[in-house]
Amino acid sequence: DQQVKQNSPSLSVQEGRISILNCDYTNSMFDYFLWYKKYPAEGPTFLISISSIKDKNEDGRFTVFLNKSAKHLSLHIVPSQPGDSAVYFCAASGISGSRLTFGEGTQLTVNP
Amino acid sequence: DAGVIQSPRHEVTEMGQEVTLRCKPISGHNSLFWYRQTMMRGLELLIYFNNNVPIDDSGMPEDRFSAKMPNASFSTLKIQPSEPRDSAVYFCASSLQGLSSYEQYFGPGTRLTVT
Numbered sequence: 001d002q003q004v005k006q007n008s009p010s011l012s013v014q015e016g017r018i019s020i021l022n023c024d025y026t027n028s029m030f031d032y033f034l035w036y037k038k039y040p041a042e043g044p045t046f047l048i049s050i051s052s053i054k055d056k057n058e059d060g061r062f063t064v065f066l067n068k069s070a071k072h073l074s075l076h077i078v079p080s081q082p083g084d085s086a087v088y089f090c091a092a093s094g095i096s097g098s099r100l101t102f103g104e105g106t107q108l109t110v111n112p
Numbered sequence: 113d114a115g116v117i118q119s120p121r122h123e124v125t126e127m128g129q130e131v132t133l134r135c136k137p138i139s140g141h142n143s144l145f146w147y148r149q150t151m152m153r154g155l156e157l158l159i160y161f162n163n164n165v166p167i168d169d170s171g172m173p174e175d176r177f178s179a180k181m182p183n184a185s186f187s188t189l190k191i192q193p194s195e196p197r198d199s200a201v202y203f204c205a206s207s208l209q210g211l212s213s214y215e216q217y218f219g220p221g222t223r224l225t226v227t
Contacts, residue, residue, distance in 0.1 A: 032214050034214070034215065036218075041220070041221075042220055042221075043116070043203050043205070043218030043219050043220050043221050044155070044203070044218045045218065046215045046216070046217065049214075049215065089155060093214045098143060098160060098162065098167065098168075098209060098214070099157060099160065099168060100145075100157070100214065100216060101157075102154060102155040102156075103154070104154045105154065105155070
């Protein structure tokens with residue numbers, strides 16, 4: 001039972017354009033959501049997060065949107081840069097705050 | 113400022129051998145997590161500790177896997193005996209629970225190959 005799903009295994013965009021990565025979840029008990037970025041041969045690194053009491057959170061070029069009614073979140077990267085090329089994982093946590101459930105990841109490639 | 117440290121970075125072993133993976137969490141963090149990443153199952157939580165106590169080990173695949181955290185600065189994940197299907201990248205992560213955010217900080221991983 002995959003509670004967090006990233007349906008696009010890969011995404012390719014041009015440098016300077018917007019990258020939109022999507023994530024869906026099924027567990028209504030999730031109340032905190034995170035995005036991680038992973039380069040090859042490295043561990044995932046935290047990128048941005050959002051609490052369920054918000055519908056948007058921005059940090060520089062990165063914005064996460066949360067639609068609770070649709071159980072959907074997205075990560076927008078504007079403008080995209082070649083250094084953003086990596087695998088992006090979304091993750092969700094319940095009220096316990098400890099356990100993260102990860103999606104399968106989306107490989108983003110930003111072409112110069 | 114040292115992050116999460118894992119050793120070894122790569123391990124190649126033969127089926128049936130014992131494998132021990134090691135992790136040093138970020139100083140001051142009170143929670144530690146062991147994950148396994150495979151192509152088939154993605155990133156899955158194996159076990160996590162809070163204040164050195166195992167809280168949830170429901171992700172541990174079978175009795176061949178065991179994890180310990182003897183103190184706040186060290187944890188091990190042991191596989192005995194190892195099997196080829198255990199080949200994966202194993203990540204350790206730590207966090208400071210009790211704050212409003214649930215961010216976990218990952219180590220670089222150990223790539224395990226069992227032949």
